[in-house]
Amino acid sequence: MxxxxxxxxxxxxxxxxxxxxxxxxxxxxxxxxxxxxxxxxxxxxxxxxxxxxxxxxxxxxxxxxxxxxxxxxxxxxxxxxxxxxxxxxxxxxxxxxxxxxxxxxxxxxxxxxxxxxxxxxxxxxxxxxxxxxxxxxxxxxxxxxxxxxxxxxxxxxxxxxxxxxxxxxxxxxxxxxxxxxxxxxxxxxxxxxxxxxxxxxxxxxxxxxxxxxxxxxxxxxxxxxxxxGALEKRDIGPRSAVWSEKEMVEAGAYEFAETEDFLQAGEEIAGPYVWGRYDILLLPPSFPYGGMENPMLTFVTPTLLAGDRSLVNVVAHEIAHSWFGNLATSKTWGHFWMNEGFTVFLERKILKKLRGSGCYNLAAMMGLKALEDSVNLFGMQHPFTCLCQDLSDCDPDDAFSSVPYEKGFNFLCYLQELVGGEELMNPFLKAHCEKYKYSVVESDGWKAFFLEYFQTKGVDKTKLDSIEWETWLNTPGMPHIAPTFDKTLINQAHNLAKDYVEANKKPAKEDFESFSGLTEQIIVFLESLQALQEFEGKSEEAKAKWRLLLDDINKAFGFNDSRNSEIRFRWCTLCIRAEEESIYKQTSAFLGEQGRMKFLRPLYRDLFKTEKGTPIALETFEKYKTGYHGIAQKMVAKDLGVHL
Ligand SMILES: [Zn+2]
The missing domain is CATH 2.60.40.1730 (tricorn interacting facor f3 domain)
Incomplete structure (x- = not known):
């Protein structure tokens, strides 16, 4: 050179x-x-x-x-x-x-x-x-x-x-x-x-x-x-339409009909929506993500089409980016939590307004589990488990995890409680957007803004002085202060799972009757089963026991026939881990129908780990890989140790 x-x-x-x-x-x-x-x-x-x-x-x-x-x-x-x-x-x-x-x-x-x-x-x-x-x-x-x-x-x-x-x-x-x-x-x-x-x-x-x-x-x-593409649109609100190929456009218009309600809830909390239109583009199944907050035109995966509007929290999330990320933008990828933590914070406030606090608490607890999974995957001391990250000489995609989302959310919940609750924090969110709109924000400057704002609002100085900024922003691992969310619905789901696994209670259709009716609670129930399954180990005896139990659970609730992608994902995972061979066919079908990495990577990894599942994973990938997005192809190939 x-x-x-x-x-x-x-x-x-x-x-x-x-x-x-x-x-x-x-x-x-x-x-x-x-x-x-x-x-x-x-x-x-x-x-x-x-x-x-x-x-x-x-x-x-x-x-x-x-x-x-x-x-x-x-x-x-x-x-x-x-x-x-x-x-x-x-x-x-x-x-x-x-x-x-x-x-x-x-x-x-x-x-x-x-x-x-x-x-x-x-x-x-x-x-x-x-x-x-x-x-x-x-x-x-x-x-x-x-x-x-x-x-x-x-x-x-x-x-x-x-x-x-x-x-x-x-x-x-x-x-x-x-x-x-x-x-x-x-x-x-x-x-x-x-x-x-x-x-x-x-x-x-x-x-x-x-x-x-x-x-x-x-x-x-x-x-x-x-x-x-060959795209069509259906209007779904005064400033919104769903775009997609004509085969999916009606389903999209039904699923995302609450978009205007989400926008109005967002405006009430964070201030004016400055972008004019808010449209949604429903992409082909190979879109590798849940959603992407492209301004005026959110991109979403068709795996949100559950038929009952139960997975539209992703749309609430992308709408929340209209303020956090798109209007007030993290200055660098090292401050990504200022996009995603704030966005999750607003997303859950929107959902709480429209669906109640039960939904909020379930989402917060599911987020906490996702955070634990990420921290365990990286390791407790890994720098990518800090809110502020040094991304010198590395690809920001490698640092991607639920840490900026969920640790960021937990930090903001902590601050909200400290300053006196939502009544004080929500106006601050408006002030934040007003100050940083059309511009960029980074953690240190924001800290000074936060402290000054709440000092002038009369929040006790000793309280503000007690915030351990360094620990929250620059220390790896789980949040050092445990969040306090209401656990009623979580415990209900968890206890039912325990009754089946530990007390040998026979699953019956009526068991969900006392549940909240929220899909999130069913998801927490399935995740509770996963945790108990993990705890019981992978001996042949344990797997045989789980196969019988899962068969009973399926007879009661029909999870084998679910069309809800979040439920299918967790149900397939449980069955794969028990080496229940009858699930392979529908797991392969699920892996062929869509290319969202959230589902592909863990399912392929789990299949690949078991003796009977390994050839299924390899055959399925060979069959469907050309239909996946390049990033998804590369990541799954890496997980399976195969060359493209
Ligand atoms: Zn986001």
Missing amino acids: PFQDSFRIFVTALLRKMADPSSFATAAARVQHIHWNVKLDFDTKIIQGYVEHHVIFSDPENGPCEVVFDTKGLKISSVHLVEDGTPVTTLTYKVLAGNKKCDQLGEPLVVTFLKEQIKEDHVAIVRIEYETSPSSSAIQWLPPAQTAGKVHPYLFTQCQAIHARSMLPCQDTPSNKCTYSAVVIVPSPLVALMSALSTGSQDLEDGTIQYTFDQKVPVPSYLIALAV
Whole structure:
């Protein structure tokens, strides 16, 4: 590598230390607006076109006249200075080597300007012509066979955490937010949607359709999203519609009919909804996540279609991101808890308002179990079990777990109790959104804001002084102060499970009659059974006992026939662990019907662990792997020790 290049990397690394370790972008120049103009080719799986960045330099007189973009696997063909809407002058650029310790960070693109090319207001517009790689980690191209309609192809993107750089050159850091506009050309008759306002479409002569979009609220790069397919919509509220292939659109409209209620509950607690529309895109089954909070257009998995609106807490969660994450954004991935902890906090407040405190308590306790699982998986001392995380030289996806969500939620519950309850905490959430809207937030600055706010509200200083910030934010492991949630419904579910397992009570249909009717309580019941099964060990005798018990439970409650994905997931897990062979067929079917990693990875891992299940896991993966998202394929292959 030439000296000049290694020197550049050294300087870049120094600057990087001041900003976001997950991005090569520096503070010398910030993007204010992105214009994206591209055409999609489903045959070659390539997005080709250009991106224009409106850049503002912090000090072009004395500082470097260069701007650093993140890229990953992109083919750059030219870089121009734009004047009066036209690319006029070629700019010097270099794609440098990335971070050897973490290739997921991609390769920095450094564009150099001459001082005189930067206007007096320190602004310049740069156009980068490029194309994506067919293996771009942000983009999933689905052939018609993997869609519900089987006729047209489909595309969707997932940029969180640092995949936007594999879709377009950008400053791929949440510390910089910008507005964006886009022109996207797709084959007819496909429909394109983005995380932005759709401003029109036009049929072109070559049989393609051009769609235009505008996002006037500044967003971080990870919230740029695109979906293209044979999409239809059904209105479900004054500012909301469900989009999906026509085969699922009615089911989606029924399932998500409470969306407007969720939005209004969110507004009452956190303040005005600034985005205008709130639509939901119901994706094909291979979408690897539960939901993604793309602004104005939440992406959700069809595994939420339970038919009884029992799994829509995911929609409440994504709606809550309209304030926490999308409006007030964590400055870096190391402060991710400020997106997710706050979002879970608001999600559960919304659910409490609409479904009652029983629902809230069950969700909080289920969250606590998920937190315990994550902490046990990482290890009690692992730095990824801290709320604030140092993500230098690593892929933020590797740190992903329920820790930022649930430890963050527990911290906020603790603070809420300390300052005097919801009546005081809810107005603070509004103040938080007001202060950090359109901007970014990090833990230390927020701590000062929190203390100042509650001091002026007259909260006792000794109380505020008693908060152990360092322990909450920077110490690994479970929260050091146990939360106090009402456990009535949890205990009821847990006791019934114990009666079956320890007191040999015969399961009967009526046993659920005294339950709350909430699906969450059934889930807690199944999780209680899992804990008891784990406790009894894996001897042949224990497994035989469990097979008989599970058969009785199924006769009473019909779990084998459940269409609720959360229940199926837990029921299959119980049966797989007991090596109940009759479950293999429907487990394989479940693994073939959808590609959500929350279900795939644990089910494959559990199947693979047992002697009889191992070949089932391998055969099932071989059969369905091409239908999974690239990230899911990679992760399951890793879990099963197979090469793709
Ligand atoms: Zn979230």
